Amino acid sequence: MLKIGLLGAGRIGQVHAVNIANNPRSALAAVxxxxxxxxxxxxxxxxxxxxxxxxxxxxxxxDAVLIATSTDTHSGLIEAATAAGKAVLCEKPVDLSLERAEACLAVVSDSAKPVMIGFNRRFDPNFAALQASAQAGEIGRPELLSITSFDPAPPPVSYIKVSGGLFRDMMIHDFDMANFVMGGLPVTVHAVGTSIVNPAIGAAGDVDTAVVTMTYADGRIAVIRNSRRAVYGYDQRLELLGSEGLLSAGNVLENTVSRATVNGVSGAKPTYFFLERYMTAYAAEWEAFVSALIEGTPVPVSLADGVAALRLAEAATRSVKTGNTQML
Amino acid sequence: MLKIGLLGAGRIGQVHAVNIANNPRSALAAVxxxxxxxxxxxxxxxxxxxxxxxxxxxxxxxDAVLIATSTDTHSGLIEAATAAGKAVLCEKPVDLSLERAEACLAVVSDSAKPVMIGFNRRFDPNFAALQASAQAGEIGRPELLSITSFDPAPPPVSYIKVSGGLFRDMMIHDFDMANFVMGGLPVTVHAVGTSIVNPAIGAAGDVDTAVVTMTYADGRIAVIRNSRRAVYGYDQRLELLGSEGLLSAGNVLENTVSRATVNGVSGAKPTYFFLERYMTAYAAEWEAFVSALIEGTPVPVSLADGVAALRLAEAATRSVKTGNTQML
Amino acid sequence: MLKIGLLGAGRIGQVHAVNIANNPRSALAAVxxxxxxxxxxxxxxxxxxxxxxxxxxxxxxxDAVLIATSTDTHSGLIEAATAAGKAVLCEKPVDLSLERAEACLAVVSDSAKPVMIGFNRRFDPNFAALQASAQAGEIGRPELLSITSFDPAPPPVSYIKVSGGLFRDMMIHDFDMANFVMGGLPVTVHAVGTSIVNPAIGAAGDVDTAVVTMTYADGRIAVIRNSRRAVYGYDQRLELLGSEGLLSAGNVLENTVSRATVNGVSGAKPTYFFLERYMTAYAAEWEAFVSALIEGTPVPVSLADGVAALRLAEAATRSVKTGNTQML
Amino acid sequence: MLKIGLLGAGRIGQVHAVNIANNPRSALAAVxxxxxxxxxxxxxxxxxxxxxxxxxxxxxxxDAVLIATSTDTHSGLIEAATAAGKAVLCEKPVDLSLERAEACLAVVSDSAKPVMIGFNRRFDPNFAALQASAQAGEIGRPELLSITSFDPAPPPVSYIKVSGGLFRDMMIHDFDMANFVMGGLPVTVHAVGTSIVNPAIGAAGDVDTAVVTMTYADGRIAVIRNSRRAVYGYDQRLELLGSEGLLSAGNVLENTVSRATVNGVSGAKPTYFFLERYMTAYAAEWEAFVSALIEGTPVPVSLADGVAALRLAEAATRSVKTGNTQML
Structure with missing residues (x-):
């Protein structure tokens, strides 16, 4: 039974607390x-x-700590916790500064204790099944990945200002998903962005709607679409076109009821936001962390993965500002 | 090029005229x-x-006639046309009277010319594909067939009075579909019916909503659901449960557009009625008739098939009146 | 915080134990x-x-006991527990004998403590949403209810022999669902059944595939389809046709991934069985019980509901044996 | 009754001939x-x-000619036909050379006779319904358009060499669709492309997989995905995210049959290619042309629309070659 210390008791910390307590191989010792x-x-x-x-x-x-504090404390706490001999599961992003994240990676690179980054979407049963199918060659060689990721509603502008911007705060999940599904990093990143949802977000120096196109050395392409607002709920989908077919992972709906009337046939919306959609994923993420610790296997999402996603976010941020494609 | 005489220029006669003219192996000669x-x-x-x-x-x-006149003339015209050496495609039902239909079958049984009954739904690409899959053993041994057949709106009571009733007029299609998919006739027929849609239909001695359950000698079961009113359009579906799976054939929708809003996700309705849903089926039915004539093969829906469906309709009518299961 | 005693630590008892423990207003005190x-x-x-x-x-x-012991002990334990002043949530069915269940109902009718029967499907988010929509009049007046309930695989014949038969053991859920959605009891019950899935089930005096048709005093109709085997998973669906539309509640799938290849487009199966499909329902059922106790409101599924469903199961059993429609 | 001359009797000319003959207001006079x-x-x-x-x-x-000859003859024939006082429906593209197309536009700009370009997809019932919904404000202000357009299989490299390249030959439909749905032209065009499907296509100087991102002066974004190969059939979809919802138009499937087995639930593929998918669209396109001529209203797709799409194709071709975003 692993004894866990939870750093941060906010909204996401509470989600993790439930999973730590429910998992038969871990116990929440301290908060x-x-x-x-x-x-x-x-x-x-x-x-x-x-x-x-x-x-x-x-x-x-x-035995281990789960870091669910504010982003600016992540790097320092990762360093401190590993120095103290604790295994770490840290919420994304590693840091808003790529430099700082890279420094952190260098510091902990010799640590005997694993550091896992909480890219929860890798553990969504739908996305995990899609990645496994692709890995198993079910659609031949992957050629074109498309990621759709729309939030239900934009955060307040006050949050936007300290968030690091859409690419570091929101699309970072999608960069990691691309790395996960494609099994490697792109060589070019091109981004367009706009603040059509809320001009105040543009005034704060950020975008709320963006499309990023990435190319890979072997000719593959990935495209990511982000919007801060999809009034019908959290829209989280993947499509992977390959030489022998197409894999798609769709939204999870609130229920399976449909109503057919003179006005058409209507059904439920996607679940509202990440807490609803990814509740299962968070539990699976925690189970994966526990398994890795107990079985002594590598954690499935490394600190280096966290830094890699941040590097793509930086490149996209530069691209949208300069209008130029960024080489990696 | 087959020269065709069309008897009856009403709504359904017009549908057939287009198919006769468009088919490269037939021409509409006379009306x-x-x-x-x-x-x-x-x-x-x-x-x-x-x-x-x-x-x-x-x-x-x-060479052949297509009989699309009123039902009471079908039997006589089938007899006259075959006596005149014409091949026949006759609209369903053969007759409202089972006795008369059986007499017709006896009269034409020695004819060298084929008589085909227009059970158009056998030629619907969806139902035809389901039947072919079942036939090919894709779900093992069929065990339970379910047929859903709802019209968009009830006809006027004046029509109901001369229609022969729901079982002979409407469900006769579903009886034929059961015979088609099950590849044999049931041994018992049980029906319940009600006039909940329009009490005036009940006052006219008919039902507008009915469920028929049929059992087969080998233990299979079929259930048919009919309603005269489905305000969302023509609801035409099949389900066949077998030892190795389930086959389903769904509705054809007006289009593939969906709208996701705060109110849910809505899409198009099923196509409105039989002319929209079965337009493709009518053309395929005609092509099947033409093929059989030219290639000298049996027509795919015989007069005996027409009589068999009528026999089930009679049994269901008796069952709903007596409350008892009918043996066949 | 309600203190709960759990009677029965088998498969379903374990499911309830988790929900009792996870619910913030109840604690598992004794087993x-x-x-x-x-x-x-x-x-x-x-x-x-x-x-x-x-x-x-x-x-x-x-404060309360959850009865998850074998069926033959249910009635006695309900009586003992209420006599001891405990609130009760008892698994279905109340008893295999309608007489015994009615006697139990008479015994506890004066009890101040509520007895709730565990018809978990009423708490499935899909079925609950359908019932609420119907209740809210979204499809006008309900006219025709259809319940599909197929198990993934038949139980061993040894279980069949002590189960009370398909109607008391399996379809009893669907009888309760009909009562729940229709908001009242039918006046006639007609059943056909067969042992086409496994003849040994027939030899044991039971059926494994059945269709029950029920009519209501106001002209409504309900049809229930049961099979002990749907190799693709637990098939649990509802359809309710009304004067202004159709409500449908579909299956919950294992995931949302689809694969489009030269062979077609394939997706996930329904979740395997009741533990997967109804996990959410069991938690909601428990929450409803806890709420009723704490707020002093009636439990949402009464012992009388349990007896009513059993009465329909008895009628269906008689109908399939005699071939006759049963009046209620 | 309009008398029509058909120029070109190849595959697409034959499709048009059927529609000309079937339309009650036009007759095929000469070929x-x-x-x-x-x-x-x-x-x-x-x-x-x-x-x-x-x-x-x-x-x-x-009265009018339909130009379905090889692309290099389009501009000349448009000029000759309008000079001869004929109304024109010309297949896309206007020309492979933007200069030549613009010259053609200048030549015929004073013609009293209309010239319509055959962007058939505008008349697809699904895409037309999506555009109409957007126009009607059903999802508020459009913000992000996504167009998916995958062919089932790449053409021979010999065709690629004379085709003008993917952007002028294939994506030109999607550029027109973007213009149609967005109701205006973009200000920037960025393209990435690769020949991952068939390196010989790359050797011939073309790409077979491409993603184009376009931005609009008012902040809207459009992204187009093309692949020359989707082995599961012709993949033609639209998505339009707006301030109040999402509109999606999906594929048309070969049939509605699904098979649920132990291996999952499988259904039909999208229809194979443009002749299957857009058969209805071609008829509607012709009807729209006939209506405009008879009622004296403007044709719904002008020669200027054809030139505009070609301009975007040119920009995308330049972008993929230079790696730079193109300003328009």
Whole structure:
């Protein structure tokens, strides 16, 4: 039974707490948060202790920490936790600064303890099945990947300002998905972006709608579409065209009921947002982390994967600003 | 090139006229109708002559006739046309009276000329593909057949009164479909029916909503659902459960457009009624008739098939009246 | 926080244990099972005690019991538990004997404590949404209900022999669903059945494939299709035709991935069986029970509901044996 | 009744001949082709005469010509036909050379006779319905258009060499579709392309897989995906994300049959290629042309539309060669 320290008791920390507690091979031992009340509420629910981050990292009984604090603390906490001999599962992104993330990667590269980055979508049963099918050669050689990723509603502009921008904050998931499905990195990145959803997002220096096209050395192409607003719910789809067919992974709907009337046939919307859509994925992600620790196998999403996705986000950010294709 | 005489220039006669004219191996030579104007309009459109029924039947240049007149004339015209040496494609049903239909079958049984009954649904590409899949053993041994057949709107009560009732007029298509897919006749027929759509239909001695259950000597079961009203369009579906799977044939929709909004995801309705849904089927039916004549093979739907469906309709009518299961 | 005693630690008892423990308003206090090891394993996992049934019923700290023991003990335990002042959630069916179930209903009718029967499918999000839509009048007046319920594979004949037969064991869920959606009881029940899936089931006096047709006093009709074998998975669907449209609730699929190749477009199967399909429903069922207890509202599925479904199962059993329609 | 001269009796000329003959307001009067036999066969089928192009253009009884000859003759024939006072429906593209097409546009700009370009996809019932929905404001303001257009199999390299390349030959349809749906022209065009399907296509200087991203002055974005090979059939889809929802138009499938087995649930493929998918569209296109002529309204796809699409194709060709975004 792995004893886990949870750093951060906010919305996503609470999701992880449930999975840590429900997993038969892990237990939530301690919770730390800058807001003591949040830590107390969460700890009480699962019989865990409230501690400081230092208290958790210095406790030899803690096997691993889950970092769900604010992004600007990720790199430092990854370094501190691995130095303290803890295995780490850290929420994405590694850092808003590629330089800082690369430094972190260098620091922990000699660590005996694994660091896994929380790209939860790799564990979505739909996307995981698509990737496995592609891997198994079910559509021959992949040629063209298309990723659709629309959020239901844009965040407040105040959040946009500190988010690192759409490419680092939102599309970073899709960059990682491309790396996951394509099994390698692109050589060029081209981005267009606009703030057609909310001009205030443009005024804040960001975009809310973007298309990124990436090419690979072997001739493959990937295209990513992002929008901050899809009023019908969280739109999360993949398509992979190969020499022998097409794989598609669609949305998960709220229910399977349809209504046929004189006005047409209507059905349910996609589930609302990431907490609904990826609830299963978060549990599978945690199980994968636990398995890797217990079985001594590599974690399925490495810190290097986190840095690679960030590198693509940086390139896209530069491309949308300069209008030029970026070479990697 | 087969020269065809069309008896009846009404709505369904017009559909057949187009298919006769478009088929490269048949030509519309003559049209007869009790309403001279209808005959003239249709004949003019396809360069055919207007003649009397006798004139058509006595013309040695006419190879075949298509009977699209009112139901009460079908049996007599089938007998007269085969006596005159014409091949026949006759619209369903053979007759409203099972006795009369059986007499007709006896009369023409020695004819050298084929008589085909227009059970158009056997030629629907969806139902034909389902039947072929079943025949090919794709789901192992069939066990349970389900037929859904809902009209978009009930006909006027005046039509109901002369229609022979739901089982002879509407469900007769489904009885034939059951015979087609199951490749044999049932041994019991049980029906329930109600006039919940329009009580005036009940007052006229008919039902507008019915469920018929049939069992087969080898243990198979078929169930047919009919309603005179499905406000969303013509609902025509088949399901066949077998020892190794399920075959389903769904509706044809008006288009493939969907709209995802805050209210859900909506799409098009099924096509409105039989002229829209079965336009392709009518052309394929005609092509099958032409092929059989030219290649000298049996017609794919015989007069005996027409009588068999009528026999099931009679049994269902008796069952709904008596409340008892009918043995065949 | 409600303290719960779980009677029965088998497969379905384990499902309930998870939901009791995960629900923030209930705690699993004690577990009883005829197999001590099963009770111990389950109790350990959730920090509960192992006790005898008597020990649980006589403990004033226990607020409610969940009865997940074998069917022949249900009626007796319902009576004992209510007599002991416990609220009860009991798995279906109430009993294999309608007489015994009715006697149980009479015994507990004066109890101040609620008895809820575990018809889990009412809490499936898809079926619940369909029923709510119908209730809200979205398709006008309901006219024709169709329930499809196919199991993935037949149970061993040894189980069949003690199961009470398909109508009491399997279709009882569908009878309750009809009662739930139609909001009232039918006046006639007609059943056909066959043992085409496995003749040994027939030799044991049961059927494995059946179609039941029920009519209602106001002219509505319901049809239920059951098969013990659908090799593609658990097939659980509803359709309700009304004066203004059709409501359909479809299967839940294993994932949303499709593969388009030269051979066609293929997708995932329905989830395998009830544990997969109804996992969400079991949690919602438990939450509904907890809510009713805490808020003092009636439980959503009463013991009378359990008896009503059993009455329909009896009628169907008689109908399939006699070949006659049963009046209720 | 419009009398029509058909220039070109090849594959697409034959499609048009059927539609001309079937339309109640037009008749096929004359056919010209460089291969006399092709002209004779087609003319005989519809009772038309075989003539030279000059013979057709100089005949005052001919109201309009349909140009279905090889691409290099289009511009010249458009000019000659309008000079001869004929209305024109010309197959796409106007020309492989943008300069030549623009010259043609200048020449005929004063003509009293309309010139329509055969962008058949605008008349596909699915795409037309999507465009109409967008126009009607059903998803608010359009923001992101996505066009998927995959052919089932690449043409021979010999064809590629004279085709003008993927952007002028294949994606030109998609450029026109973008212009149609967006109701205006983009300001930037960026293209990536590869010959991953068949390196010989790359050796011939063309690409077989491409993604084009276009931006509009008001912030909208369009992305087009092309592949010369989708082994599962002709993949033709549209998606339009707007401020209030998403419109999608999917493929037309060969039939609606699905097979559920232990291996999953499989259904039919999209229809094979443009003749199958767009048969309805070609008839609707012809009807639109006939309507415009008879009612004296503007043709729905002008020669200027044909030139505009070609301009985008030129820009994409330059972009893929230079790696740079092209300004328009």
């Amino acid at each position: 730390a948060d800058v807001q003591p009340e949040a830590a107390h509420t969460l700890a009480a629910r699962f019989g865990a202790e409230v501690r400081s981050i230092d208290g958790i990292l210095s406790d030899p009984a803690i | 007869a109708d009790v309403q001279p104007e209808a005959a003239h309009t249709l004949a003019a459109r396809f360069g055919a002559e207007v003649r009397s029924i006798d004139g058509i039947l006595s013309d040695p240049a006419i | 009883a099972d005829v197999q001590p090891e099963a009770a111990h394993t389950l109790a350990a996992r959730f920090g509960a005690e192992v006790r005898s049934i008597d020990g649980i019923l006589s403990d004033p700290a226990i | 010209a082709d460089v291969q006399p036999e092709a002209a004779h066969t087609l003319a005989a089928r519809f009772g038309a005469e075989v003539r030279s192009i000059d013979g057709i253009l100089s005949d005052p009884a001919i």
